[in-house]
Amino acid sequence: MNLKDQWRFVKSNMRRSKSRIFMTVLATAMSVAFLIVLASVGFGLHSTFIQDLLEDRTVTKIEIAGLEQDGNVQPITDKEIKEIEAIDEVKAVTRQQNLYQTPNYTLDNYSSQNQTVVAHFPSEIEAGLELTEGRLPEGSHEIVVGHHFLNHLAPTDVEVDDLYDENNVIKEKFQYDENLIGKQIEMEVAQYIEGKEQKESITLTITGIVEPPSKGWMEDQKVYTTEEVLNEIESFTNTPRGEIVMPDQSQPASIPKGYDAVYGFADSMDEINNISEILKEQNYLVYSVADEIKNINLVFTIAKIGLIFIGTIAIIIASIGIYNTMTMAVTERTPDIGIMKAIGAHPKKIKQIFLLESSYIGLIGAVIGTAVAYIISILLNITLPIIIESALEEQLPEGFQFSSIPLSLILISVTICLLVTIVSGLKPAKRATQIDVLKAMRREI
Amino acid sequence: MIEINNIHQTFILGKKQNETHLHVLNDVSLSIKEGEIVAITGKSGSGKSTLLNIIGGFMKPTSGTVHIGNTNVTTFSEGEFADYRLQNIGFIFQNFQLIPSMTAFENIELPLVLKGLNEKERKHITEQTLQKVGLLDYKSHYPSELSGGQQQRISIARTLVMEPPIILADEPTGSLDSETEADILYLIKELNQELGITFLIITHDEEVARVATKQIHIHDGRIVKEETIQ
Numbered sequence: 001m002n003l004k005d006q007w008r009f010v011k012s013n014m015r016r017s018k019s020r021i022f023m024t025v026l027a028t029a030m031s032v033a034f035l036i037v038l039a040s041v042g043f044g045l046h047s048t049f050i051q052d053l054l055e056d057r058t059v060t061k062i063e064i065a066g067l068e069q070d071g072n073v074q075p076i077t078d079k080e081i082k083e084i085e086a087i088d089e090v091k092a093v094t095r096q097q098n099l100y101q102t103p104n105y106t107l108d109n110y111s112s113q114n115q116t117v118v119a120h121f122p123s124e125i126e127a128g129l130e131l132t133e134g135r136l137p138e139g140s141h142e143i144v145v146g147h148h149f150l151n152h153l154a155p156t157d158v159e160v161d162d163l164y165d166e167n168n169v170i171k172e173k174f175q176y177d178e179n180l181i182g183k184q185i186e187m188e189v190a191q192y193i194e195g196k197e198q199k200e201s202i203t204l205t206i207t208g209i210v211e212p213p214s215k216g217w218m219e220d221q222k223v224y225t226t227e228e229v230l231n232e233i234e235s236f237t238n239t240p241r242g243e244i245v246m247p248d249q250s251q252p253a254s255i256p257k258g259y260d261a262v263y264g265f266a267d268s269m270d271e272i273n274n275i276s277e278i279l280k281e282q283n284y285l286v287y288s289v290a291d292e293i294k295n296i297n298l299v300f301t302i303a304k305i306g307l308i309f310i311g312t313i314a315i316i317i318a319s320i321g322i323y324n325t326m327t328m329a330v331t332e333r334t335p336d337i338g339i340m341k342a343i344g345a346h347p348k349k350i351k352q353i354f355l356l357e358s359s360y361i362g363l364i365g366a367v368i369g370t371a372v373a374y375i376i377s378i379l380l381n382i383t384l385p386i387i388i389e390s391a392l393e394e395q396l397p398e399g400f401q402f403s404s405i406p407l408s409l410i411l412i413s414v415t416i417c418l419l420v421t422i423v424s425g426l427k428p429a430k431r432a433t434q435i436d437v438l439k440a441m442r443r444e445i
Numbered sequence: 446m447i448e449i450n451n452i453h454q455t456f457i458l459g460k461k462q463n464e465t466h467l468h469v470l471n472d473v474s475l476s477i478k479e480g481e482i483v484a485i486t487g488k489s490g491s492g493k494s495t496l497l498n499i500i501g502g503f504m505k506p507t508s509g510t511v512h513i514g515n516t517n518v519t520t521f522s523e524g525e526f527a528d529y530r531l532q533n534i535g536f537i538f539q540n541f542q543l544i545p546s547m548t549a550f551e552n553i554e555l556p557l558v559l560k561g562l563n564e565k566e567r568k569h570i571t572e573q574t575l576q577k578v579g580l581l582d583y584k585s586h587y588p589s590e591l592s593g594g595q596q597q598r599i600s601i602a603r604t605l606v607m608e609p610p611i612i613l614a615d616e617p618t619g620s621l622d623s624e625t626e627a628d629i630l631y632l633i634k635e636l637n638q639e640l641g642i643t644f645l646i647i648t649h650d651e652e653v654a655r656v657a658t659k660q661i662h663i664h665d666g667r668i669v670k671e672e673t674i675q
Contacts, residue, residue: 343556344529344560344607345531346527441542
């Protein structure tokens with residue numbers, strides 16, 4: 001007896017108890033829809049979190065905060081940089097040092113005070129630092145500036161009270177409106193020498209403007225300069241990183257040698273994970289978005305498993321209906337089963353027919369349930385943000401997804417549904433095989 | 446063809462404390478040759494149906510063996526016997542045992558479906574057999590739409606499609622009027638002569654026993670008379 005004939009039997013049997021089968025399929029479909037919709041919330045929020053995380057940082061970057069030695073954290077120096085660069089998967093290691101004073105920058109009759117960092121441009125180029133305009137510095141007295149540098153350049157001949165609008169932004173008419181690229185700018189650094197404030201001016205050329213930060217609310221008004229400029233500042237201030245020693249200070253604060261910000265770069269998130277493992281083994285303190293994603297994935301995976309488990313309970317409840325339907329079917333068809341066995345139907349074939357029937361109920365239920373779940377999910381994603389926004393009077397994050405149904409969830413749900421329905425059909429199917437031919441034909445069962 | 450050796454069948458009745466042993470068959474031995482029509486007669490409760498059920502594999506004997514050809518069928522599992530029945534033994538029942546939700550065609554086709562024949566072959570064999578039993582025009586009828594005689598013919602046709610060497614019949618005319626009974630007996634005789642099928646018929650009807658080539662009378666679980674008719 002081939003599958004096609006078994007299928008013919010199943011269809012013919014199911015036609016005989018349409019309403020009962022319909023109700024069972026309906027219960028199964030509802031339970032599958034419940035499982036999918038419930039778990040889809042976990043999937044939706046997970047993808048929203050990950051998307052949010054990836055928006056502001058890059059997954060191919062790893063922050064190397066320091067090296068742990070004898071219980072102390074040491075800053076990263078050139079020696080460690082070389083070690084890190086020697087790791088196969090490391091594409092680049094960028095390093096920055098902060099200037100320990102905020103110089104005053106003057107361009108024509110405009111000026112501003114900006115945080116200044118010393119960057120290692122060759123590694124920044126390898127890491128893929130993008131500029132919106134211009135090029136990276138090539139000469140010793142060339143700089144690039146942050147995307148919002150221009151917004152802070154204020155004219156020197158205007159009173160402070162007139163300068164800013166109600167949002168504390170320089171009024172448009174006072175803003176610097178020329179292209180910065182190629183412009184010479186004066187950097188003014190200060191130091192107290194023998195109790196008197198002395199100033200030193202260094203002329204720099206702006207060669208590029210860095211891309212804006214990924215998040216709209218973040219500002220980058222920094223000036224990125226070179227090691228040579230730092231050396232010049234240090235020789236003027238006679239302190240490391242140009243630190244200002246106030247007249248009442250006897251000596252500068254001790255600044256540990258090394259970089260303030262070190263980042264490793266790779267080509268993929270997997271490589272970052274490997275690099276992270278290697279560096280952790282070597283006692284480096286590292287942090288990467290990949291680590292955070294790993295943790296978030298773990299939490300959400302546990303949450304999703306929990307939701308799927310709760311949803312599975314609904315399917316198990318529905319399976320009671322399938323068990324009941326199949327038991328009724330076996331009871332109703334006992335004489336027919338007896339006749340089939342008398343003719344020569346192998347008990348295995350009879351079992352297969354009933355298992356096929358319960359699987360079919362499960363499959364149809366799963367298909368309908370999945371379709372319903374998709375509709376509910378779409379409606380949730382449309383209506384819920386509107387309800388939440390109107391109730392809380394707050395804008396939800398861009399791209400917020402409350403419910404998401406990936407293919408994996410469909411496969412998991414359909415598999416669970418089929419397994420549960422097959423299991424619930426097992427006992428009735430076994431009962432069918434155990435029917436006594438003589439009793440069945442005498443209609444005694 | 447069929448060798449029955451020292452068959453005993455005992456049923457245990459009642460609960461453990463008050464159980465009684467009912468000996469339905471006592472040391473029954475019998476030999477049936479190929480092409481014979483054997484009628485087993487006896488009163489109700491004499492054990493004739495039990496004997497048929499043991500030969501057909503619906504019941505295991507308490508002791509003794511049944512050989513069909515060279516095969517000891519008493520050692521078969523339920524599944525093995527089902528496969529063996531499908532190939533070798535046909536049944537005709539008193540109350541026809543047709544599946545009510547299937548048409549005459551589908552009922553006859555059923556053993557061929559179980560055997561795994563393709564649709565074209567099944568259609569050909571089924572229609573040919575329907576023709577043989579004179580019910581081709583009734584192929585789309587459900588059992589409830591057929592007379593007793595027609596239902597028994599369908600039941601015989603269902604057996605014939607498998608071309609079994611042995612047919613076991615339990616009161617095949619028990620539910621039929623005398624005219625239809627004669628038709629069915631004629632058909633049995635014809636099948637025996639044309640196809641050489643061995644028939645083992647359980648009956649208490651003298652008319653049925655008359656078509657047999659051998660008559661066996663059972664009384665209280667024992668064979669009391671065995672007579673070959675020329």
